[in-house]
Amino acid sequence: MYFFQSGQAPLVTEVGDFTDLELVVTGGTPAPSGNEVLAAFGRLWVADVVGNNYTVYWSDLLDGTDFNGGSSGSLDLTSVWTNGYDEVVALTEHNGFLLIFGKHSIVIYQGGDTVTTVDFRLSDTIEGVGCIARDSVQATGNDIIFLSDRGLMSLGRIIQEKSLPMRDVSANVRTDLLNAVKSELFPIHSHYSAFDAFYLLTFPSLGITYCFDVRAPLENGSFRTTTWSGMNPISFTNIAADGFYIGLEDGLAKYGGYLDGTAPYVMSYFSNPIDWGNTSNLKFLKKFNVTVIGGQYASYTLSWSYDYNNNYNKQAFSFASSGTTADIILVSTTPQRNTQVVSL
Numbered sequence: 001m002y003f004f005q006s007g008q009a010p011l012v013t014e015v016g017d018f019t020d021l022e023l024v025v026t027g028g029t030p031a032p033s034g035n036e037v038l039a040a041f042g043r044l045w046v047a048d049v050v051g052n053n054y055t056v057y058w059s060d061l062l063d064g065t066d067f068n069g070g071s072s073g074s075l076d077l078t079s080v081w082t083n084g085y086d087e088v089v090a091l092t093e094h095n096g097f098l099l100i101f102g103k104h105s106i107v108i109y110q111g112g113d114t115v116t117t118v119d120f121r122l123s124d125t126i127e128g129v130g131c132i133a134r135d136s137v138q139a140t141g142n143d144i145i146f147l148s149d150r151g152l153m154s155l156g157r158i159i160q161e162k163s164l165p166m167r168d169v170s171a172n173v174r175t176d177l178l179n180a181v182k183s184e185l186f187p188i189h190s191h192y193s194a195f196d197a198f199y200l201l202t203f204p205s206l207g208i209t210y211c212f213d214v215r216a217p218l219e220n221g222s223f224r225t226t227t228w229s230g231m232n233p234i235s236f237t238n239i240a241a242d243g244f245y246i247g248l249e250d251g252l253a254k255y256g257g258y259l260d261g262t263a264p265y266v267m268s269y270f271s272n273p274i275d276w277g278n279t280s281n282l283k284f285l286k287k288f289n290v291t292v293i294g295g296q297y298a299s300y301t302l303s304w305s306y307d308y309n310n311n312y313n314k315q316a317f318s319f320a321s322s323g324t325t326a327d328i329i330l331v332s333t334t335p336q337r338n339t340q341v342v343s344l
Helices: 171-183
Strands: 002-004 008-012 036-039 045-050 053-059 071-076 088-094 098-101 105-110 121-127 144-148 152-155 167-168 189-193 198-203 208-212 223-227 236-238 243-246 251-254 286-291 299-306 313-318 326-329 340-343
Touching: 036 088, 036 299, 053 088, 088 144, 144 189, 152 171, 167 189, 171 198, 171 208, 189 236, 286 299
Parallel strands: none
Antiparallel strands: 002 008, 036 045, 045 053, 053 071, 088 098, 098 105, 105 121, 144 152, 152 167, 189 198, 198 208, 208 223, 236 243, 243 251, 286 326, 299 313, 299 340
């Protein structure tokens, strides 16, 4: 087990109980003290060293302690960046390729398993978009998701086709998401759960976690999104036999069920503004049909307003039993032009 931290000498242990940590040194030469490390192709790949955020170092084959001999080496990216100066933020492996994320561009190398031969060479470059948070990069099996300064991106492609079509999966919440990025004071973290089919992006100082449902994209290519609040996750992990756990300051939380511990919680949904196909006509809401899967005997509040106004009209109702479709007759309000916002 290897431990890397920015500005600190890397440590290694073979015991696993953290009582026998040693410096990663070979032949008197210490390993690079990078802020980013990747285990791939039988090597350790290290980048973002203090004073040098443009070089990627790799260890000898099957020896993560040796960055000085054997087939170890380094790659200077100053002549590779496509948009002038950039800096390495994250590394990952995908479909046998080494992906190097800069803040404003991405470079892809092939032949990471044979770095001493001519097979290790630049395969592709992506201009104009990069990664701004090291721990936002997650592999979802056939895709890579990462946070850029344009939103949460999906690096969807078949590498053999030599093209990289990118999809903004946060399009529906991009403004709020990017405002959170600007306001966050601490490193942004993420997690991908294959079993639950969601990608989490958490903002520690803001106390907000964005949950993206990756099962299937919406019509515009974005993912369904909800936000979790009221807790500050420190870490996440999946245990194959026991589900998904969240590390908190005062203990562990297990994801599952439909309660907040033993208590219910309020779920709010706000639609986009609706113009009903014609922005010039006066209109007012008279009737609203609601179908809810589940929710027997649950209480609901329907809120609506006009012209982007947050002063909502409200009406409470409940479903008497499951399988019932609510057909709500609303009290007529003053008609307005343009758009409405309907929330449940």
